[in-house]
Structures are given as structure tokens and as C-alpha cells.
Amino acid sequence: MATNPMHQFEVHRIGPSLSINGIDVSFTNSSLFMLISSILIITFFMIGTRKVNIIPNKIQLINEIVFNFISKMISETAGPKAKPYFPFILTIFLFILTLNMIGLLPYAFTVTSQIIITFFLAVVIFIGVTVVGFAKNGIGFLKIFAPSGVPIFLFPIIVAIEIISFLSRPVSLSVRLFANMLAGHTMLKVFGGFVVSLGIIGGWLPLSFSVALTALEILVAFLQAYVFAVLSCIYLNDALNMHH
Amino acid sequence: MSEFDDLKKKIELTKNKYSSNLPKNNPNIIGLAFRIGTELVAAVFVATFIGYYLDKWLGTKPIFIIILFMVGVAAGIFNVVRSAKMINKG
Numbered sequence: 592m593a594t595n596p597m598h599q600f601e602v603h604r605i606g607p608s609l610s611i612n613g614i615d616v617s618f619t620n621s622s623l624f625m626l627i628s629s630i631l632i633i634t635f636f637m638i639g640t641r642k643v644n645i646i647p648n649k650i651q652l653i654n655e656i657v658f659n660f661i662s663k664m665i666s667e668t669a670g671p672k673a674k675p676y677f678p679f680i681l682t683i684f685l686f687i688l689t690l691n692m693i694g695l696l697p698y699a700f701t702v703t704s705q706i707i708i709t710f711f712l713a714v715v716i717f718i719g720v721t722v723v724g725f726a727k728n729g730i731g732f733l734k735i736f737a738p739s740g741v742p743i744f745l746f747p748i749i750v751a752i753e754i755i756s757f758l759s760r761p762v763s764l765s766v767r768l769f770a771n772m773l774a775g776h777t778m779l780k781v782f783g784g785f786v787v788s789l790g791i792i793g794g795w796l797p798l799s800f801s802v803a804l805t806a807l808e809i810l811v812a813f814l815q816a817y818v819f820a821v822l823s824c825i826y827l828n829d830a831l832n833m834h835h
Numbered sequence: 836m837s838e839f840d841d842l843k844k845k846i847e848l849t850k851n852k853y854s855s856n857l858p859k860n861n862p863n864i865i866g867l868a869f870r871i872g873t874e875l876v877a878a879v880f881v882a883t884f885i886g887y888y889l890d891k892w893l894g895t896k897p898i899f900i901i902i903l904f905m906v907g908v909a910a911g912i913f914n915v916v917r918s919a920k921m922i923n924k925g
């Protein structure tokens with residue numbers, strides 16, 4: 592059972608079984624790791640901002656780097672109008688980044704390898720951006736589906752294409768994160784299994800692959816969190832700065 | 836304020852030391868490159884899904900699924916071109 596590479600993605604209940612109106616709301620290993628990562632983020636920032644110095648200590652320095660990094664990214668991709676959404680984007684980025692990174696530890700559960708989690712996050716962003724778009728531009732937000740300068744006979748096709756590409760946003764956002772995490776972790780586990788089955792003589796080659804893959808996975812974990820945040824900003828940019 | 840002046844000097848020195856061999860690749864560009872694959876598939880998937888349920892609802896079996904599949908492919912390619920343009924700009 593332990594050698595099955597998909598075993599690590601199984602969600603199981605921790606503690607008693609709870610249900611409200613027939614919906615299972617028990618505490619699972621998935622909830623446990625979400626809780627752990629939230630607590631980690633909060634404590635990390637609490638320690639970093641407890642005593643603020645002009646010359647920062649190491650934790651404060653890391654906090655400031657993260658803060659500036661996201662702040663710069665938002666102003667570059669979505670402009671100054673997106674400043675009020677900074678806390679939301681920062682939270683999304685840190686949450687996904689921490690979940691991805693924790694998932695790389697042995698025996699840890701990768702919450703972002705569950706499609707329902709990533710899809711829910713993406714749908715929240717999708718609905719949020721649509722609401723913001725309608726709130727800021729009124730009915731004029733519908734112009735996002737009708738770019739200017741299109742010949743009249745192409746108009747219905749372009750509108751259909753734009754609507755489909757708008758609706759595909761949450762799917763591409765969630766599938767990208769989920770697929771990258773799932774594939775990476777399965778691959779790590781498969782190479783780990785090779786090390787065991789080839790033993791001390793032949794196991795060195797897959798072991799070295801495993802080491803290299805772990806480094807790659809760290810990059811992917813960071814990059815996927817970053818891509819998720821950047822795309823949220825790009826979608827926000829479409830909603831806030833309409834210039835069709 | 837000598838503490839700050841010391842630090843300023845140190846920062847300058849370190850910057851000069853490392854500025855020549857800092858990696859030039861912007862995470863923005865790698866991030867955009869990662870988008871493209873799923874962008875193409877997601878549009879086709881969503882469009883076909885809508886087409887399937889429209890057909891089921893209206894009882895016009897293969898018509899909408901075929902039309903929306905084609906629209907989905909077009910939208911996917913459109914998305915890819917748009918992301919590629921963004922990479923060239925950024």
C-alpha cells in the first residue's frame with residue numbers, strides 16, 4: 592500500500608465523523624494541513640512585525656521582501672487602482688505557496704493537489720473579479736466580450752470566443768495548479784520507489800534524479816503560487832482598467 | 836547615525852560585487868510561459884462541456900457540441916496568442 596504513488600493523495604478523516612444536513616464536515620488531513628499553513632503564515636508575520644526596526648532582523652527582512660515582491664507585482668500588472676486588493680492577493684499567494692512548500696516535506700499532505708481546493712480558490716477569484724468588474728463599470732463591463740474594431744460579420748464569432756475564453760479562466764487557473772502539484776508529487780514518489788526496488792547497487796541513479804526533481808519541485812511550488820497570484824492580478828486588471 | 840552610514844556602505848559594496856552576475860531572468864516571464872499549456876486545453880474543455888449540456892437541454896444532439904468545440908479551439912488558440920504577446924511585451 593505504501594508503495595502506491597497515488598496513496599499520498601488520499602483524504603482521510605482525523606477524529607470523529609461530523610455531518611451537517613448530510614454534508615460531511617469532518618476534520619480531515621486536508622483541513623489539518625490548511626490549518627497548519629495558516630498558523631505558520633500568521634505566526635511568521637506576527638514574529639516579523641512584533642518589533643519593527645529600521646535596520647530589520649532576518650524575519651522582518653523576509654516579511655518585507657515578500658511584501659514588496661507582491662506589491663510590485665500588483666502595481667506592474669494591475670496598476671495603482673488595484674492597491675485595495677493587495678491583502679487579498681498577498682493572502683492567496685502566501686496560502687498557496689505555504690501549502691505547496693509544506694507538501695514537499697516527507698509524510699506531509701499536499702492540499703493543492705486536490706482539484707476541488709484549487710477549483711474553489713479559482714472560482715472565488717472568478718466571481719470576485721466579475722463582481723468587481725460590474726461594480727466598477729456597471730453594465731459596461733460587458734464590453735470585455737466585444738473588442739472594438741471588429742468587422743460586423745465577425746462580431747458574433749468573436750463574442751462567442753471571448754465568452755468561452757472568459758469562462759475558461761477558473762478551469763485553466765485551477766487545473767494548472769492541481770496538475771503541476773499532482774504530477775510532481777507522483778513523479779517524486781515513483782522515483783523514490785525505484786530507489787527502494789533497485790537497492791544499494793542500482794539505486795543511486797534514481798536517487799540522484801530524486802534530488803534533482805526535488806529542486807525542480809521547489810521551483811514549481813513557488814512558480815505555481817506566483818502564477819496564480821499574477822493571473823488573479825491580470826484578471827483584476829481587466830475588471831478595473833477597461834480600455835476597449 | 837554612523838550605524839546607518841556603515842550599512843549603506845556595506846550595501847553599496849555588496850551591490851557592486853554582485854550586480855554583474857545577478858540572474859537576469861524575470862519570474863514574470865517564466866510564470867507566463869507556464870500558463871500557455873493549460874490555457875489551450877481549458878477553453879476547449881469548457882466549450883465542449885457547455886455544448887454537451889446545451890444539447891442535452893435542447894435535445895439537439897450533435898449540433899451545439901460540434902459548434903462549441905470549434906469555438907473552444909478558437910478561444911484556446913486566441914488565449915495562447917494573447918499570452919505569447921504578453922511574454923514578448925514583458
